[in-house]
Amino acid sequence: MHIVSHMLTPGQARLDSRRWLCCFPSSVLDTLTNTILYNEWYKAGRARASGARLMPRAKGPKFGGWLGNVDIIEMMTKNAKEGYPEHIQRIFATDFGNYVKGERFQQAMGSVLGVGVFNSDGDMWKLHRSMTRPFFTRDRITHFELFDRHALICIQQMKKRLEEGYPVDFQDLMGRFTLDAATEFLFGTCFHCLEDGLPYPYYVPTAPSPSSSSPFTSSSILPTTTANKTTNAQKFTTSFLLSQEVISDRERLGPLVWPLMEMWKDKTKEPMDVVGGWVERIVREALERKKEKKGREEKTKEEEGETLLDHLVEMTDDPTVLRDEALNIMIAGRDTTAATLSFVIYSLAKHPEAYKSLREEILRTIGSDTKKPLVYEQVKECKYLRAVINETLRLFPVVPFNIRESIRETTWPSPDPTKEPLYVPAGTKTAYSVFMMHRRPDLWGPDAEEFDPNRFLDHRLKEYVGKNPFIFLPFNAGPRICLGQQFAYNEMSFMLIRLVQYFESFEFCVDACEPEFRAPRKEWVSKSTDTDALRITLYERLRALSKSSSTQPNKKTAAVKQRLPATAVMSPTSAPEKSLLSGILLKTYTALPVS
Numbered sequence: 001m002h003i004v005s006h007m008l009t010p011g012q013a014r015l016d017s018r019r020w021l022c023c024f025p026s027s028v029l030d031t032l033t034n035t036i037l038y039n040e041w042y043k044a045g046r047a048r049a050s051g052a053r054l055m056p057r058a059k060g061p062k063f064g065g066w067l068g069n070v071d072i073i074e075m076m077t078k079n080a081k082e083g084y085p086e087h088i089q090r091i092f093a094t095d096f097g098n099y100v101k102g103e104r105f106q107q108a109m110g111s112v113l114g115v116g117v118f119n120s121d122g123d124m125w126k127l128h129r130s131m132t133r134p135f136f137t138r139d140r141i142t143h144f145e146l147f148d149r150h151a152l153i154c155i156q157q158m159k160k161r162l163e164e165g166y167p168v169d170f171q172d173l174m175g176r177f178t179l180d181a182a183t184e185f186l187f188g189t190c191f192h193c194l195e196d197g198l199p200y201p202y203y204v205p206t207a208p209s210p211s212s213s214s215p216f217t218s219s220s221i222l223p224t225t226t227a228n229k230t231t232n233a234q235k236f237t238t239s240f241l242l243s244q245e246v247i248s249d250r251e252r253l254g255p256l257v258w259p260l261m262e263m264w265k266d267k268t269k270e271p272m273d274v275v276g277g278w279v280e281r282i283v284r285e286a287l288e289r290k291k292e293k294k295g296r297e298e299k300t301k302e303e304e305g306e307t308l309l310d311h312l313v314e315m316t317d318d319p320t321v322l323r324d325e326a327l328n329i330m331i332a333g334r335d336t337t338a339a340t341l342s343f344v345i346y347s348l349a350k351h352p353e354a355y356k357s358l359r360e361e362i363l364r365t366i367g368s369d370t371k372k373p374l375v376y377e378q379v380k381e382c383k384y385l386r387a388v389i390n391e392t393l394r395l396f397p398v399v400p401f402n403i404r405e406s407i408r409e410t411t412w413p414s415p416d417p418t419k420e421p422l423y424v425p426a427g428t429k430t431a432y433s434v435f436m437m438h439r440r441p442d443l444w445g446p447d448a449e450e451f452d453p454n455r456f457l458d459h460r461l462k463e464y465v466g467k468n469p470f471i472f473l474p475f476n477a478g479p480r481i482c483l484g485q486q487f488a489y490n491e492m493s494f495m496l497i498r499l500v501q502y503f504e505s506f507e508f509c510v511d512a513c514e515p516e517f518r519a520p521r522k523e524w525v526s527k528s529t530d531t532d533a534l535r536i537t538l539y540e541r542l543r544a545l546s547k548s549s550s551t552q553p554n555k556k557t558a559a560v561k562q563r564l565p566a567t568a569v570m571s572p573t574s575a576p577e578k579s580l581l582s583g584i585l586l587k588t589y590t591a592l593p594v595s
């Protein structure tokens with residue numbers, strides 16, 4: 001074995017300045033350098049042959065580039081010159097077959113999700129999509145009775161806490177609501193974590209027991225012997241969250257590094273023993289129910305595949321397939337909705353005029369009777385409500401950053417028509433950010449950074465989204481569009497209608513926030529801070545807590561807590577982009593760890 005520092009080839013000499021390479025055998029370096037140089041030369045040749053030019057290299061994530069995480073960055077800056085909705089349209093729709101999530105994604109997620117609709121590609125994805133899609137019919141996704149029950153408990157719990165004179169942690173509340181609703185909708189088994197009681201603010205010295213029952217505040221993921229519904233919910237959510245954080249870290253570190261970091265220990269094992277254990281139990285129960293049903297002649301209407309699991313067991317008896325699919329849908333559906341609802345209330349608390357308009361619409365269209373059942377047609381009539389949700393999804397898309405990999409080489413049109421098209425080699429990993437695309441003034445107008453639901457109702461809708469629907473992609477688009485999109489709109493609309501019917505206003509309650517979180521972190525405050533509309537924590541978590549005024553008999557001021565101190569600065573050269581590039585925002589948004 002030769003040591004590089006003694007035997008330098010020209011290629012190695014170039015690399016030698018990187019001291020960490022000094023211990024590499026020269027043959028490895030030879031191969032590495034020659035491959036890199038050959039690749040670059042080959043790509044330039046292929047680009048010329050296709051009458052195209054090479055894509056300007058991403059300036060952003062140096063370490064991402066080094067580790068081969070990402071080849072092209074699309075739409076990352078407000079003033080993107082090369083990022084172009086047409087490229088995203090190709091990836092999602094017009095040339096869909098040429099792009100995959102890729103092995104790196106499956107590798108990173110495999111120990112958590114196995115293989116399912118969310119993380120597979122090609123024929124495997126088609127199979128899983130065809131298995132799950134029929135479940136999301138309109139009949140099922142308008143299960144308003146289910147939402148109503150859970151929304152009502154939410155309101156009761158809020159009311160109770162507000163009457164005690166304490167603020168409500170809204171993010172925690174939405175996490176509970178979506179967990180209860182999702183587990184019941186998907187599996188027919190509810191965690192009842194709303195009923196466990198809500199957490200108290202930090203300054204309550206001897207908080208009654210419910211505060212410790214928050215499934216989002218516990219750090220313990222170890223199984224306990226005193227199993228009851230509270231500890232189960234606690235363990236499940238914390239473990240699920242932890243596994244998602246590990247996935248997120250793996251994505252950020254890339255396929256070369258994370259396996260090294262986890263050489264001795266699979267970091268998802270411990271939390272997934274808890275999560276998988278729970279899912280395996282409900283899968284077993286669903287299979288037993290199926291067996292039992294088979295023994296009988298006729299199925300009752302309720303037995304005909306009411307839950308996702310009942311639907312899936314009609315197609316397969318394989319417990320691993322069932323477990324994986326259930327987890328795939330759960331990971332896709334729960335935090336996304338909880339996060340969006342939290343961002344909606346955050347935005348409305350910051351924009352009381354928008355809250356007022358929303359309330360007027362809901363009281364006019366639906367009325368103030370919280371006991372009257374809602375029907376789908378009424379919800380559809382609430383156009384401003386949909387605009388509020390869309391505007392929130394525009395500014396705070398819960399999947400802000402994503403990657404797709406090309407299978408074959410191709411070209412993309414140049415955004416500058418005077419230049420040649422852009423060459424995309426086979427195997428190129430393109431990172432794109434809908435978060436940044438949703439905020440680009442060239443695509444959304446000069447007020448792109450502002451929260452204004454009316455942009456989805458007035459002339460701007462036609463002017464911007466009407467002209468190019470691919471500039472608004474919170475749910476992705478094309479054949480791989482979010483399966484739960486309509487379910488999510490219904491669930492969120494329902495919860496918001498009930499909240500708005502009950503509460504006159506929401507405000508932040510900054511004094512309920514731990515002192516260290518009240519001011520923005522210094523390193524995030526850039527010289528070019530242009531907005532405080534983005535006071536979200538990038539490395540910490542959002543905790544939009546509301547102080548609300550109830551309009552119901554007991555009118556009381558509700559404190560609200562906010563843990564949103566860090567300012568995300570959106571100038572093209574500042575911190576958030578770095579965060580986006582390193583995937584931290586993704587983690588913050590999708591996992592939304594709380595407490």
Ligand code: HEM
Nearest residue numbers: 117118332333336337340399474475476480482483484488
């Ligand atoms: C506000 C709520 C939601 C948002 C913003 C959202 C967004 C998204 C996005 C962007 C994707 C594409 C991810 C990718 O391809 O990398 C996706 C996929 C998916 N979503 Fe959602 N989602 C939401 C709620 C839900 C719900 C409630 C469910 C189910 C109960 C769900 C089920 C799925 C599934 C199964 C996929 C994978 C589809 C496929 O790959 O074919 N989502 N979602």
